C-alpha cells in the first residue's frame with residue numbers, strides 16, 4: 167500500500183519557498199515540503215502548527231507524493247538546481263514532473279529539459295516574481311512548456327497566483343525555456359525602472375536640494391496616478407523610513423553600492439546576441455557596476471568635483487519617470503518577441519502583459535493598456551507604434567527631455583533616463599547617421615554599402 171498523501175512537493179524552503187508553500191496550503195492544495203537541514207524542517211513544521219509536513223529525508227519526501235509526481239524547486243539558481251536534481255533522480259519514476267521556479271538562466275533550463283526528457287521525466291522552467299509577500303499572497307508566475315505540461319500543474323499555480331478581476335497572473339509563456347526567458351526580461355525591465363527611480367531621486371535631492379519628506383511625498387502622490395506601480399509605492403515607503411540605529415533617514419545610511427544576482431546582465435547579454443537594442447537595461451546594469459567602484463569614484467570626485475545644482479519641475483520629473491517606464495516595457499517586450507522568433511517559443515505578448523499586471527515587481531497601471539495594445543494587434547512590432555501608447559508617450563517625453571538636459575548640464579548622472587530618451591529619438595528618426603558608419607566601414611575594410619537610390623552592393627575608392 168502506498169503512503170503517498172500529497173499532490174505537490176516543494177523543495178527549497180527559504181523565505182520564498184516557505185511563503186509559497188503556505189500560500190498553496192491556504193488555497194486547498196495538499197502540499198509537502200523538503201528542507202535538507204532537519205532542524206530547519208522541524209522549525210518550519212512547528213511554525214505551521216501542524217498544518218505542514220516538511221521532510222529532511224529526500225527519499226521519504228519524494229515517496230510521500232502521489233504518482234506521477236509534481237515537484238517544484240525554489241533553490242538558488244545555478245549549481246544548486248543541478249545538485250538537487252541529481253539527488254532526487256534515484257527516487258523519481260517515469261512521468262514524474264519537476265518545475266524549476268528559481269531565476270535560472272534560460273540556457274540552463276534548455277539543457278535540463280533535454281537531460282530530464284531523455285531520462286523519461288518532465289521538466290519545466292518557471293519564473294516566479296513578487297518576493298516574499300508575493301509568494302505568500304499572490305505571485306506572478308511565468309511557466310514555459312507544452313499545454314499538456316501546463317495542464318498537469320496549472321490548477322495549483324492558478325490557485326496561488328495574484329488575480330486581476332479573477333484572472334490569475336499565471337499562464338504559459340511559450341515553449342521550452344520561454345518562462346525563464348520572460349522572467350529574465352521582467353528582471354531587466356525591473357533593473358531599468360529601479361535605476362530610473364534612483365536617478366529621479368538623485369535629481370530631486372542632490373540636484374534640486376529637496377529634503378527626504380518632500381521626495382517621499384512626491385513618490386507617494388505619483389503612486390496615485392499614471393505612475394501607480396509597486397516600485398514607486400515601495401520607494402515612497404523606503405524614503406520615509408527613519409533610521410532605528412541613529413538619527414536621520416535610513417536610506418541615507420545605506421552604502422551606495424548596488425548588488426546584482428545577474429538577471430539584468432543576462433537580459434542585456436542576450437539582447438546583444440539577438441541584435442535587439444535595450445539601452446535602458448544596459449545602462450541600468452552599467453550603473454550598478456559603476457556604483458560598485460566606490461574608491462575609484464571618490465578619487466575621481468577629488469579631481470573633477472561633483473555635480474552642481476539644478477531646477478526642475480515636479481511635473482517634469484513625473485513625466486521623465488513615466489516616459490522611461492513606458493520605453494523600458496517597450497524595449498523588453500520587443501526583446502521577448504525577437505527571442506520568441508529566434509528560439510521558437512511562440513510567446514504571446516498579450517499573455518505576457520496579462521501575467522505582469524499584478525503580483526510581480528514590475529506591475530503597474532500601465533500593464534493593462536499594454537495588454538490591450540497586443541490584444542488589438544498581436545503583431546505589433548513595438549509598443550511605440552500603438553496609437554494610445556504613442557499619445558501617452560508624446561504627453562510625457564518633453565518632461566524626460568527637460569530632466570535629462572538639466573541633469574546633464576548640472577553633471578548629475580542619469581544613465582537610464584538619457585539612454586531611454588536616446589532610444590526614443592533614435593526610433594523616431596526615419597534617417598539616422600548610419601550612412602556615415604557604412605562609408606567609414608567601406609573606406610577601411612571594403613565592407614561595401616547599399617545605396618538609397620539603386621539596388622545592389624557598392625564599394626568606392628574613397629581617397
Ligand code: 6PG
Pocket residue numbers: 269294295296297353356425426427428429430526527
Ligand atoms: C522578483 C525579483 C526577484 C529578485 C531579483 C533580484 O521578480 O521577485 O526580480 O527575482 O529580487 O532576482 O535581482 P538582483 O539581485 O539581480 O537585483
